[in-house]
Amino acid sequence: MPADKKILITTYHNAFLNKGGGEYELLEVALNLRKMGHIADVYSPYSRSVQYYDIIIHFSVEEGGLGLLRHVKSEGKKVILWPNLWVESHDRDRVKKVAAAHLDLADAVVFKSRTEEKKFKSVAWQDNTRSIIVPAGVDPSFAQAAPSRLFRSSYGLDTYLLWVGIIEPTKNQLSTIEALADFDLPLVIVGDYRDKEYYAQCRAAAPEHFLFLDPIAHNSDLIRSAMQECRLYIETSLDPPGKSVIEAAIAGAPLLVRESAWAREHFGDAAFYLNADDAGSIREGIERTLDVPKKQVLRNDLMKKHLFPDVLSPLTQLIAELTQER
Numbered sequence: 521m522p523a524d525k526k527i528l529i530t531t532y533h534n535a536f537l538n539k540g541g542g543e544y545e546l547l548e549v550a551l552n553l554r555k556m557g558h559i560a561d562v563y564s565p566y567s568r569s570v571q572y573y574d575i576i577i578h579f580s581v582e583e584g585g586l587g588l589l590r591h592v593k594s595e596g597k598k599v600i601l602w603p604n605l606w607v608e609s610h611d612r613d614r615v616k617k618v619a620a621a622h623l624d625l626a627d628a629v630v631f632k633s634r635t636e637e638k639k640f641k642s643v644a645w646q647d648n649t650r651s652i653i654v655p656a657g658v659d660p661s662f663a664q665a666a667p668s669r670l671f672r673s674s675y676g677l678d679t680y681l682l683w684v685g686i687i688e689p690t691k692n693q694l695s696t697i698e699a700l701a702d703f704d705l706p707l708v709i710v711g712d713y714r715d716k717e718y719y720a721q722c723r724a725a726a727p728e729h730f731l732f733l734d735p736i737a738h739n740s741d742l743i744r745s746a747m748q749e750c751r752l753y754i755e756t757s758l759d760p761p762g763k764s765v766i767e768a769a770i771a772g773a774p775l776l777v778r779e780s781a782w783a784r785e786h787f788g789d790a791a792f793y794l795n796a797d798d799a800g801s802i803r804e805g806i807e808r809t810l811d812v813p814k815k816q817v818l819r820n821d822l823m824k825k826h827l828f829p830d831v832l833s834p835l836t837q838l839i840a841e842l843t844q845e846r
Contacts, residue, residue: 525839527553528573530563530592532585538714540686541762542604544738546579548657552829556836563588570595574843577630581605581615581622593625598842600835601626606759606782607639619644627842630835632656635760635782652838656763657831659739662770663823666745674742675731680706681806682750682773684736684743684764687713687722691757692778692797694718697725699799700806706730707754710746747771752809756794756802770822776809786822 529550536543546562553560561567570576576592577600578585593599601622607615619640623629628650631637637651672678681700687693693709700707708731713719723732736743747753753773755761760782769775775791777783783791792812794805825831 524559525575525843526559526573527575527577527839528561528563528567528570528592529577529579530585530588531579532582533588534584535580535582538686538712539735540712540714541764542579545604545656545763548659548828549577549832549835552657552832553836556829556832558836570597573597575600575839577602578622578626579604581619583618583621586618586621589622589625598627598845599625600628600630600838600842602630603636603640604632605640606636607643608759612643616643623649628652628838630654630838633760633782633785635780635785650838652834654835655826655831656766657828658763658767658770658822658826660827661739662744662747662767663819663827664744666741666748669745669749670741671745671749675708675733677706677708677731679751680708680731681752681754682708682710682746682768683754684710684746684768685755685757685762686711687719688715689718690759691755694722694725695797695799696754696756696802697722697730699802700730701725701727703727703803703806705751705810708733708746708750710734710736710743744771747773752776752792752806754806756797758797766822766826770819770826772819774809776805 529546531546550560550562570592575598578589579602581603623644623646626649631640631651631653632655683693685691687709706729710733712735747768748771750773753768754776755765756778760780761777765775765777775787777791777793779793779795792809794801
């Protein structure tokens with residue numbers, strides 16, 4: 521792809537009020553496109569007029585972003601849609617119309633996995649829409665060793681369990697906290713929250729030795745140390761785990777995740793799996809996992825597939841093809 525392509529990345533307007541994995545992902549995509557020699561701005565008061573850009577990448581299919589997307593499309597711009605959408609059966613009716621409206625404006629769609637692609641296409645699809653797979657990207661720093669005992673010494677910890685990410689009902693932190701209410705090992709949860717009531721429930725259910733930490737700077741020595749030093753990285757989310765679980769795997773943390781097609785596609789037999797969502801099953805799964813000597817997931821395979829900037833090669837090829845079609 522020539523280095524003179526100019527890319528504007530957009531999303532719905534309130535996305536950054538409470539940043540989660542998707543928002544960090546958007547910023548990392550922009551950063552790594554720039555590292556590859558391209559111009560990539562995120563829509564803001566500091567981005568340039570839409571006429572300046574060759575192509576638009578729109579993150580999410582939240583209804584709040586449709587007005588912006590319709591405007592850039594009216595300017596004759598090619599649009600790549602990056603849905604970041606996981607559809608469960610109870611959500612189908614709610615998301616079908618708005619997903620279809622986004623598809624009407626898209627020239628191509630990016631999915632991060634075959635599992636996500638299959639889910640999305642079961643709800644809304646147009647046969648003439650192009651699609652590609654761009655696996656979730658991870659900064660190469662997660663494969664590098666952090667200073668020894670940095671996280672443990674910073675918070676007075678020895679052996680601990682870790683969960684990094686936004687705290688919300690679909691992530692299912694409360695069930696895990698309740699399952700471990702009398703557990704000796706501390707659970708450390710790192711992340712912001714959107715649902716104040718749910719966050720309060722999590723805090724109320726947690727014993728005193730559990731830690732709730734504000735978000736730690738992404739790619740920092742401290743967050744990498746937290747992942748590298750934990751006894752077990754847990755994510756029993758009801759939807760697919762966030763990018764942080766891939767980062768933790770590349771950092772070398774052993775994983776315990778909910779059984780799903782998404783998890784199997786990414787981790788194969790290299791993770792530990794839970795087959796149910798109730799507190800008893802979560803507790804049993806954690807205890808069973810801790811009895812197994814600490815092991816690392818298949819880091820080399822994950823690094824080949826997920827590390828920035830190479831992971832974006834299919835995207836840059838797509839951009840080149842779309843801009844040539846104008």
